[in-house]
Amino acid sequence: MESFGLNDSQTNWNGGQRITLNAGDTATCTTLRPGQIYGIFLYNSAGNDNNVDVNVVWSNSKAPVKILVPGTTANAGLASMGFVSGSDTQTISISISSGSGNGQVEAWLGSVSMPINTSGLTNNVLQANGEQYQFNKYSRYFAVPPSKWMNLTIVSKITQFISCQFREANATVFVVNETSNGLLTGQVTSIGPTASEPGAVTIIPTQIQSVSNNLQGDGSQWVWMDADSVQDSSSASISLQSL
Template structure:
């Protein structure tokens, strides 16, 4: 009797678009740029308690980096983020092993320039007018502030709300209403020497329901992305104010 194999797919991921990977699937991006930091956003979308181990291959001389995304029901899980720098590699592949059963994840690339293909994401400009904008799951906000000081505020009434800010070669992970346990093990993974360098990826937690950070624009683009579940993002907001 013939064995039944997994029908694997190989996806061109040069647009950094949101897509779904099942067991045996691979997505490959070959257009990472030197001097830019990228976040691989990974949500478990199996709709059951099946955890998924995602392998990130970024170097021919280094073994792939495994990232385990805990199983969840009702699509209620948090994002795991793997940070990789275009200074270390032009190509990154994300895959799930063929023997992973019912494992399934949604992934996309985040940076100041990614994803190019924003289908499936809420991608919009963040106006520096002090207005509170909803910061829901799948949200991506971008702004090009002038050379002046600006104030960023992210607020959430939900415990441990996580979002990510990108600016060229650096990222800041904001954790609002942080618990005493901090981030989950494996939720944030730095891959490669540049991403592991001190100050490239900064985790900025607060025990309060909001965080305000003073930034200085210089005509370059900034990007903010939600990294939490739909239910945890219901009351979250983001605002940018010129000073």
């Protein structure tokens, strides 16, 4: 299996790049910006059905936050996501405890500016032409919509397809074809006071095979990232249309 992390147990994560963490490993980012919300994308990549706890340290005065990343035997699970604001901390670190056996996760950071290092991801402009573009697991799309109304549409035939939209201090989690049980407990975790404020992280579910959301550009950047597995993303698409 190809790894995008470092062999050392301490990884410089300032680029927000796609990395692989094993038991005993730690990755640290020290470049979070005030006024911007960041998503920590975590996939269980151990190839077994053992759950993995990822520790997120964001404050010297607060206890680490644990995010559960469910196991999967075919690297087919959904992402677990943690959201943190650069207004609360400039530095975060993620780690897997050394006692986690063969625990392993893939991780990267998402925001309007992250990852700076897009190794292991596809990073493309989302053209506002209404065309449907493939929205696979490792996709990141970005756009700077003009000051007019636009329509975003995400389509998936798979149950519970999940993706995330970033806009400076806000994140929106889209859930297409939501199940009756909704999101799994711990699948979306807000970390720190700013990310926990109402409106900082919004979840928009639909019970149909698409979600449509109108947005109004203002010259700032918007970003969309997949938070689902390879198999669940095989038929997913994203489109942006000028209204």
